[in-house]
Amino acid sequence: MVLEDSRAVRVVVNGEVREADAPVRMLLSDFLRHRLGLTGTHVGCEQGVCGSCTIHLNGDPHRSCLLLAVQAHGEEITTIEGMREHPVALSFARCHAIQCGFCTAGLVMSATAFLREEPAPSRQAIVGAVSSNLCRCTGYQNIVRAVAEAAAEMGAQADERASPDTSAAVGPG
Amino acid sequence: MTTRLIGASVPRSEDRRILDGAGVFIDDIEPAGCLHVAMVRSTCANGRIRRVDATPARAAPGVVAVYTADDLGELGRRNLPLLIPNPALTEPRTQFLLAFEYVHFVGEAVAMVVAESRYAAEDAAGLVEVDYTEFPAVVGPLNAFHSKERAHVDMNTNVAAHFVQEHGDTEAAFEGATRVLEREFMVERSAATPIECRGVVAIPEQTGQLLVYDSSQAPSTIRAGLSTYLGVAEHEVEVVAPDVGGGFGVKLPVFYPEEILVPWAARRLGAPVKFVEDRSEHFVASNHERAQWHRVKVGYEEDGRICGLVDEFIHDAGAYCPYGIIIPIVTASRLPGPYKIPAYGSEMHVVYTNTVPVTPYRGAGMPQGAFVMERVIDLIARDLGVDRAEVRRRNFIAPDEFPYVVGLMDEDGTTTTYDSGDYPRGFEKLLESIGHAGFPAEQAAALAEGRRIGIGFGCYVEGTGCGPYEGARIHVETTGKVFVSTGIATQGQSHCTILSQIVADVLGVALDDVVVKTGDTRQFKWATGTFASRIAVVAGSAVAEAALLVKEKAAEIAARIFEASTADVAFEDGDVFVKGSPDVRIPLRQVAVLANPLRYAFSSEALAATQFVGDGERAKAPPPSEVAPGLEATAYASPEFATFASGAHAAVVEVDVETGAVRILRYSVVHDCGRMINPAVVEGQVHGGTAQGIGGALYERICYDEEGQLKNANFMDFLVPYASEIPEICVEHTETPSPLNPLGVKGVGEAGCISAAPAVIGAIEDALGVEITSSPLSPEMVAGLAAGSAGGEAAGSFAARGGVGQSRGETDGA
Structure with missing residues (x-):
């Protein structure tokens, strides 16, 4: 059978x-x-x-x-x-990018993969990237914002790791 | 009440579980030994069932049972309820759990297969043979109204209801009007399509109880109804709405057949049974909305002020009308929106068609009314050569005219009466936000470059917060957690967060210490349901009242301990103290312990509340016998009248005249839902609604062919917008508090979707300089409009696309 x-x-x-x-x-x-x-x-x-x-x-x-x-x-x-505690996930909560939460997992997975490929994307590029997923609740406004903020945050962390001396000189950011 | 949290955009309490993948949605619930259901659905839109042969299916691997209408006994001869009767509804029809003798739409449940896995159940469903004698399908509201064919062959008409209402003297108004204009409008069929489909899991428990998980917007009503249909005592059935992945009205109906069939089968088989729709199934088995045809006659003065308006419309009810005529009643009463219409007449015809039944979808008749009214305003402006914004200004209800009687029957049976609002203020804010003053120059500059841009507006008034009631119980636990239970269900609207904000403010506790449980009849039995943007208003008021009662009780206990007056007891940071002595404080959780006179000292804190404590002060603590134990209170809110939120949308679009593509360049919303509990939540609701409205204007159209087959039953062909289709939405607020509840709040859930279509389509009209009277528009239609006035009329004017009474194809049929 x-x-x-x-x-x-x-x-x-x-x-x-x-x-x-x-x-x-x-x-x-x-x-x-x-x-x-x-x-x-x-x-x-x-x-x-x-x-x-x-x-x-x-x-x-x-x-x-x-x-x-x-x-x-x-x-x-x-x-x-x-993805617990991943900056993208945390950013989704901070930016009110979640409503019913059904599409959220897929969006977080899409966004994290995208940011690995393109760590400093334009808003236009983010819109294009999250257009792989449907959300019926949020109108995408805060999802796009959440990905942008996560990118900025992850970029800042990467910069700190890349040049600890510089960041120490600038002071806590 | 001290206000620290109400009005603040605090983070949502719901998010942590969602982000950890720990949400529990209906398909996540799978008890051991669970059986799975697949439905056999009608492939025939209108027909008589000659034969159902389930024999091969019953013999298929993994199949436990196959049920047809005949296997249901008396239950199979009982129609689903007519939830809201109305004297004007002279031909009510609701469906059977499984089609009995006749089918009336493609997708109607004919048989149910129960098997060991969903895969096996689907395999077997394909083996159930059903033969039909087919009758001609009736599709499309205009066609149904004029056709000789019948959607229900036992009826001699397709008209389910006819209802005429008038407020003021329309005949006299038209006699006095200097100008009169008549037009026909069409809004096509659409669907809510939450990303999670519907589902139900029923578990017969060892205790004899039946536990039903249901992705419903109204679990309390499901429980009451289940008890009736299954013949089980109410206390033997509990219904829980788990996390629900979006509702927008489509999960509101009581009942879809599976919501009775699955619990019935679980009891019969003595095993857990689960049904979860798949996406294609959702399109043909979950209800639709929106399709209406309107003919409007409006009389007005040379300055654009409206003197009278008469609207005759045909509402497509689909195959059955479980919600009576609620949607067209909402359309009729909300059509005037923010405008003063001294004489208004409305005549509705509600018709059956051989299509998926129609029940409320976000907006529930309001988007259709707003589309018609806003088109009418634009037509008046065009006729008079006056700016469209100016015509709106001249017709707004003034801020000092509230309460304002619109006059027609509202969805709750009352006379529609607006409680408060300031429409001119919101609209001026909108004009500034979208850049209206500079737009003519912008448009001229664009045109000089060969670019066609246009601006459009859509105003609305949204009925929110209707009765009959909601309730809540608040229990301060001895752990210090404040447990709030309410019967309303939640589908992503952040209800737990906003209700927590109210409670935390009243009791002076941390937001994190408030836990809200919704939609679980084991916790709270009494509720109406989540619809009509009513939770913040009605449940919010109940929660606020219950919190105040808890506070009163706590103050009495604390006053005895402190030997102070109750009026002097203060609440802050989870503690109570006497005003003026903030250093001597006891935690609220200790008050909770003292509120429960105990026999047993199971912990050091409980010791303080036992009967035999020698300490004089503590011995005084247990409450007198007439006071219920526990720091707990229950309250209900039953608003007599609805609150009316309002707002306005504006869009600037660019139209590609070659391809018909429409790009939204700017989009602004000014919204007024009274006092905001959480502005970020309000904005989120407006964002999502607006995206749905834009989808409704440009992309989403349920397409039936003439045989009643749904041609786009999937997300490839029914175009829910992705992020790429939705512009940045600028949301601003005005706040005119409602006088009807202590919080001053109005609802916001449906607002966004109401006026997006008039704004976007008005902007396309402006860009092309043509007249548009139907929604949604496809690129082909826009390109046709752009090609010239002749082609434009053909695409834009519904009457020109076939006229009244002719047979309809797929373009307007649904």
């Missing part, structure tokens, strides 16, 4: 090795949520449009509803549960 054809899927999720059986047709989003109990990743359309289920697969953003669990076997995954 094709339905019952399952594989053991082993992944490294948020730095931890996790393994569970998955029918071969099971979506990665369902595997993460219902096999591994990582329900912070949300599913809004199952058609790859809304972006709520975005995760990092080997560091790159992917729609987990467009991947099968078996495709992720042996790979490294980061979900929203692995």
